[in-house]
Amino acid sequence: xxxxxxxxxxxxxxxxxxxxxxxxxxxxxxxxxxxxxxxxxxxxxxxxxxxxxxxxxxxxxxxxxxxxxxxxxxxxxxxxxxxxxxxxxxxxxxxxxxxxxxxxxxxxxxxxxxxxxxxxxxxxxxxxxxxxxxxxxxxxxxxxxxxxxxxxxxxxxxxxxxxxxxxxxxxxxxxxxxxxxxxxxxxxxxxxxxxxxxxxxxxxxxxxxxxxxxxxxxxxxxxxxxxxxxxxxxxxxxxxxxxxxxxxxxxxxxxxxxxxxxxxxxxxxxxxxxxxxxxxxxxxxxxxxxxxxxxxxxxxxxxxxxxxxxxxxxxxxxxxxxxxxxxxxxxxxxxxxxxxxxxxxxxxxxxxxxxxxxxxxxxxxxxxxxxxxxxxxxxxxxxxxxxxxxxxxxxxxxxxxxxxxxxxxxxxxxxxxxxxxxxxxxxxxxxxxxxxxxxxxxxxxxxxxxxxxxxxxxxxxxxxxxxxxxxxxxxxxxxxxxxxxxxxxxxxxxxxxxxxxxxxxxxxxxxxxxxxxxxxxxxxxxxxxxxxxxxxxxxxxxxxxxxxxxxxxxxxxxxxxxxxxxxxxxxx
Amino acid sequence: xxxxxxxxxxxxxxxxxxxxxxxxxxxxxxxxxxxxxxxxxxxxxxxxxxxxxxxxxxxxxxxxxxxxxxxxxxxxxxxxxxxxxxxxxxxxxxxxxxxxxxxxxxxxxxxxxxxxxxxxxxxxxxxxxxxxxxxxxxxxxxxxxxxxxxxxxxxxxxxxxxx
Ligand SMILES: Cc1ncc(C[n+]2csc(CCOP(=O)(O)OP(=O)(O)O)c2C)c(N)n1
Ligand SMILES: [Mg+2]
Numbered sequence: 001x002x003x004x005x006x007x008x009x010x011x012x013x014x015x016x017x018x019x020x021x022x023x024x025x026x027x028x029x030x031x032x033x034x035x036x037x038x039x040x041x042x043x044x045x046x047x048x049x050x051x052x053x054x055x056x057x058x059x060x061x062x063x064x065x066x067x068x069x070x071x072x073x074x075x076x077x078x079x080x081x082x083x084x085x086x087x088x089x090x091x092x093x094x095x096x097x098x099x100x101x102x103x104x105x106x107x108x109x110x111x112x113x114x115x116x117x118x119x120x121x122x123x124x125x126x127x128x129x130x131x132x133x134x135x136x137x138x139x140x141x142x143x144x145x146x147x148x149x150x151x152x153x154x155x156x157x158x159x160x161x162x163x164x165x166x167x168x169x170x171x172x173x174x175x176x177x178x179x180x181x182x183x184x185x186x187x188x189x190x191x192x193x194x195x196x197x198x199x200x201x202x203x204x205x206x207x208x209x210x211x212x213x214x215x216x217x218x219x220x221x222x223x224x225x226x227x228x229x230x231x232x233x234x235x236x237x238x239x240x241x242x243x244x245x246x247x248x249x250x251x252x253x254x255x256x257x258x259x260x261x262x263x264x265x266x267x268x269x270x271x272x273x274x275x276x277x278x279x280x281x282x283x284x285x286x287x288x289x290x291x292x293x294x295x296x297x298x299x300x301x302x303x304x305x306x307x308x309x310x311x312x313x314x315x316x317x318x319x320x321x322x323x324x325x326x327x328x329x330x331x332x333x334x335x336x337x338x339x340x341x342x343x344x345x346x347x348x349x350x351x352x353x354x355x356x357x358x359x360x361x362x363x364x365x366x367x368x369x370x371x372x373x374x375x376x377x378x379x380x381x382x383x384x385x386x387x388x389x390x391x392x393x394x395x396x397x398x399x400x401x402x403x404x405x406x407x408x409x410x411x412x413x414x415x416x417x418x419x420x421x422x423x424x425x426x427x428x429x430x431x432x433x434x435x436x437x438x439x440x441x442x443x444x445x446x447x448x449x450x451x452x453x454x455x456x457x458x459x460x461x462x463x464x465x466x467x468x469x470x471x472x473x474x475x476x477x478x479x480x481x482x483x484x485x486x487x488x489x490x491x492x493x494x495x496x497x498x499x500x501x502x503x504x505x506x507x508x509x510x511x512x513x514x515x516x517x518x519x520x521x522x523x524x525x526x527x528x529x530x531x532x533x534x535x536x537x538x539x540x541x542x543x544x545x546x547x548x549x550x551x552x553x554x555x556x557x558x559x560x561x562x563x564x565x566x567x568x569x570x571x572x
Numbered sequence: 573x574x575x576x577x578x579x580x581x582x583x584x585x586x587x588x589x590x591x592x593x594x595x596x597x598x599x600x601x602x603x604x605x606x607x608x609x610x611x612x613x614x615x616x617x618x619x620x621x622x623x624x625x626x627x628x629x630x631x632x633x634x635x636x637x638x639x640x641x642x643x644x645x646x647x648x649x650x651x652x653x654x655x656x657x658x659x660x661x662x663x664x665x666x667x668x669x670x671x672x673x674x675x676x677x678x679x680x681x682x683x684x685x686x687x688x689x690x691x692x693x694x695x696x697x698x699x700x701x702x703x704x705x706x707x708x709x710x711x712x713x714x715x716x717x718x719x720x721x722x723x724x725x726x727x728x729x730x731x732x733x734x735x
Contacts, residue, residue: 123593307638311631
């Protein structure tokens with residue numbers, strides 16, 4: 001069958017099983033849009049800003065594990081997408097971004113809407129391609145999806161010059177069923193000797209702790225992790241990205257670790273004798289001061305990416321492999337092994353952990369007459385039964401969700417962890433709602449963040465995406481204000497979000513339901529009403545206590561054992 | 573410490589800038605870099621000289637490996653290997669200096685490959701140290717121009733970097 005480049009491109013998307021495409025048209029991708037027009041297998045979601053398209057594809061991927069796909073035009077279309085691409089890169093999210101490019105004869109001539117997309121995106125993609133010949137298009141598409149979804153996942157950009165999609169140039173088309181690349185062979189399983197050594201070390205541990213990361217979620221290892229942790233009675237903490245990898249309401253879960261982690265999680269890190277890091281990368285927000293990191297621990301590190309191992313912290317037993325497979329192998333070794341965990345030592349360790357838990361580090365004072373943001377999140381958890389997909393933006397509200405909305409399942413928590421991109425929440429929620437129309441999807445956002453991609457409210461109206469937006473409105477760029485309070489003598493420099501729009505009217509102007517709640521006693525009613533409206537997008541402006549801070553906190557240069565606790569919780 | 577890293581990579585446009593970009597983005601330094609296609613035109617071979625402590629070199633090799641186009645790589649400094657660099661150096665050659673320079677070139681086993689009334693172009697290969705030594709031995713006023721390729725390296729014995 002003879003097809004044009006544009007036809008091939010759309011056909012490849014179908015062959016990859018792509019059902020949704022987030023995009024924005026322009027000159028360089030006109031041929032592709034013409035092909036999209038002629039079919040209805042791939043649904044195109046027209047966003048209102050290219051950053052929104054990429055974040056939406058990202059949210060789609062995080063909620064499903066399938067690669068998200070975005071289509072952007074050349075020049076400003078591509079540059080608008082860069083923040084989204086970098087966001088996905090930092091969190092290892094599988095994604096394919098197709099960008100239009102000026103026709104090949106014009107490349108390098110500073111043509112209209114020409115930018116060096118390959119050069120601009122190179123440092124923030126897993127890989128990128130420029131397709132110079134239509135005959136390479138199908139194979140490049142195959143490679144792009146393969147690279148994006150295998151190994152440590154990540155975004156792949158395919159830059160397609162306009163002449164490559166010329167409808168008048170037709171060539172025979174055959175989509176390769178599979179692809180082999182001599183230069184790219186992701187590891188399929190961990191080294192069995194290392195797996196055995198790791199199990200033996202855990203069995204001999206007196207104070208073990210599991211530190212699980214986003215790799216467990218993206219690597220589909222939650223079930224195996226949960227089984228292993230239960231089988232061995234291990235305490236477990238998680239990074240921001242790993243939440244949901246192990247049930248947040250589970251008995252053995254200590255809460256998140258790191259800068260705004262719980263007291264029990266961070267103390268456990270500091271005092272453990274064996275640390276089992278799984279799909280985590282020892283980020284600086286997690287380790288605190290590296291010199292004081294887990295001073296007494298032997299460290300096991302399971303990761304698909306060899307470059308993550310011993311990058312920031314030296315480890316004793318590295319295992320390079322897909323977490324799912326490695327954890328399954330570990331389980332088999334544990335079950336077949338003669339020795340059992342050291343029950344007596346573990347019991348003592350658990351009673352120590354219990355004692356740290358009793359500090360109740362997430363306690364907050366709810367009696368101020370104002371809505372506490374923490375209370376709003378706890379209430380949402382109650383009303384949604386903890387089962388909603390939550391997308392967040394970046395700031396205090398993000399940390400509060402991580403602390404007060406325990407996630408029991410993976411792929412329910414969509415947040416920009418690595419890059420910390422304000423403006424991620426709404427488009428990501430949109431992508432998740434497209435992927436999972438039957439699920440409740442809530443974007444928990446801040447008054448600063450929401451305005452960074454608020455235009456996507458129009459997309460939600462256009463495509464009838466009845467997600468929920470819960471704005472924790474503190475009138476501040478709260479996280480920055482908190483740092484200025486702590487470290488700059490409360491000199492609040494450019495953090496007051498004055499001249500806010502009336503968010504209720506704004507939501508209504510976009511055709512949605514807008515509501516506001518200001519009194520603690522009205523909170524439950526408002527949240528219940530918001531969640532009860534199934535067929536409309538509801539934007540709830542929750543006016544919260546503006547002075548609230550995120551606790552506990554590890555200050556810069558401090559170790560896990562030197563946390564600052566909230567004034568509301570007393571160390572007994 | 574100085575390390576010499578040999579990389580076999582797909583001979584594709586953009587591969588070189590990925591390597592260079594990696595080094596600048598992560599703050600590693602490149603002392604020299606040479607690259608050319610191999611006997612298999614789909615592959616290029618790169619020799620890269622860098623320095624850093626063991627942790628940094630470990631990260632560099634891992635990060636290089638992660639680049640999709642990199643097929644194989646080896647840190648040649650880990651084993652016995654041979655390094656050669658080529659230099660073209662243009663020297664002032666007038667009057668009494670003509671003989672003196674010629675003798676020096678012979679001692680260093682270089683070749684004079686171009687001669688004018690007033691200058692020589694000398695071609696010389698060797699280890700970086702040898703080329704440095706030659707430059708040190710010539711009076712600095714006589715040096716008009718130097719071009720160096722940076723070292724290429726290869727491991728000794730039958731084992732090598734191939735696919
Ligand atoms: C795109 C972007 N710009 C700047 C920042 C720095 N930043 C981090 S948190 C924050 C404040 C966010 O304010 P808001 O959305 O109101 O959330 P709050 O902290 O008040 O809950 C800022 C400006 C960022 N993370 N992303
Ligand atoms: Mg705010």
